[in-house]
Amino acid sequence: MKAVLCKTLGPARDLVLEEVAGPVPKKNEILLEVHAAGVNFPDTLIIEGKYQFQPPLPFSPGGEAAGVVAAVGEKAGAFKVGDRVMALTGWGAFAEQVAVPYYNVLPIPAGMDFTTAAAFGMTYGTSMHALTQRGQLKAGETLLVLGASGGVGLAAVEIGKALGARVIAAASSAEKLAVAKAAGADELIDYSQASL
Template identity: 55%
Template sequence: MKAIRCKEFGPPSALVLEEMPGLKPKAKEVVVQVKACGINFPDTLIIQGLYQFKPELPFTPGSDIAGVVKEIGDKVKHLAVGDEVFGFVFSGGFAEEVVVPSNTCFLKSKKMDFPIAASFMVAYGTSYHALKDRAKLAKGETLLVLGASGGVGLAAVELGKLMGAKVIAAASTEEKLQLCREYGADQTINYSKEDLKSEIKKLTENKGVDVIYDPVGGEYSEAAFRGIAWEGRYLVVGFATGTIPKMPLNLPLLKTASIVGVFWGDFAMRNPKVNMENTRTLMKWYDEGRIKPHIHKTYELKETPMALQEIMDRKVMGKLVIEV
């Protein structure tokens, strides 16, 4: 089989396409013939050695997969050879085959094509876990989403609206904000032109926002937190700017606010039953036409480095997908 390999930490241009041996599953694993693999911003950090964990070199990046079950382990009961599935792995997705833990591999909806299925798990899994389990977002509350046109950000906008919140989307261009409005944003902030803290106060009549969803980090984090409401929840999702912010701890004290970490991948492994329930809810909403990933563009496997560079250059709205 062919796979994209990371042999040294560095930019996307350092990745290589290689022929690899076929894969075999352990007892609680399945081998999936990959049809599509979604790209997520953490993929760009992992290949540079900048993510929370560093895979042992060499490795195959890619986590958000969809395809057809090729082989199952002895203890796998809910899947069979030939099933069309989607799932999550920490690495291995940018390849013709991947081994997937059976508890993060799910039957694909018949209404989903493979690129949509490969755009679903990480973006919607992360955002729903963040809003439902970590922030406990309630109907009628106000949600601010930073980096709102990206994969997880756009999912958070869509889910926040579906869960009954008033949604404020913040992004860097009018084109990105227009997409956010199409996905349900009630109000928008262009933080490349407008002062984030001032706009939050203006849009909320000085009440502040109840929940902040932040996959961006950097200079926008503190400004957003200064616009949080009493007993607000600030969700730490990621650091797309590449800079981990330092937050003055008097700010959560003054508002009795909470800083809440969100690490969906680890949650999915530690709490497979809750993650399964969340996934079933999301699949139901998809089948009902209430949510749908926005695919910016698709690439071939050999073009994976180019696609990753597009993400790093902030040129993408929604998701990029590798079709195998």
């Protein structure tokens, strides 16, 4: 199979595309045929050796993916070959296949395409955790989202609105604020033009 590989720590331009042996799922894993992979800031940190964990070299980066289950380990839950799923992989998603523990895999909702699913878990999971478990956001409260046009920021705007909060989006340009407004922000602050 083809995989993007990090063979030496450094910038993304040092990554290479090579043919490698495909993974074999362990008992608690599914083998995912990757149709799309998300790209996130932690991927950059991992290939530069600056993240909180470091896979052994060489490795394929990519912390999240979406695709079709190609094989199932004997203790991999209720997943079956052919299921459309999204997965948090940690690394390994920038390849044609990746083996993933079943507890990091979710079915893709009907109507969601692979590209959207591949970019969903990390950003929405991070925002949901921050707003509900850490921030304990309640309906009627006001939420200020800094960097409201990025992946996690936009997810926070949408989740905040879904939870019933008044959402103030802050970003560094009118273009970025327009994106946050389209995602449901009630108020906008352009912090390149005004002081917070």
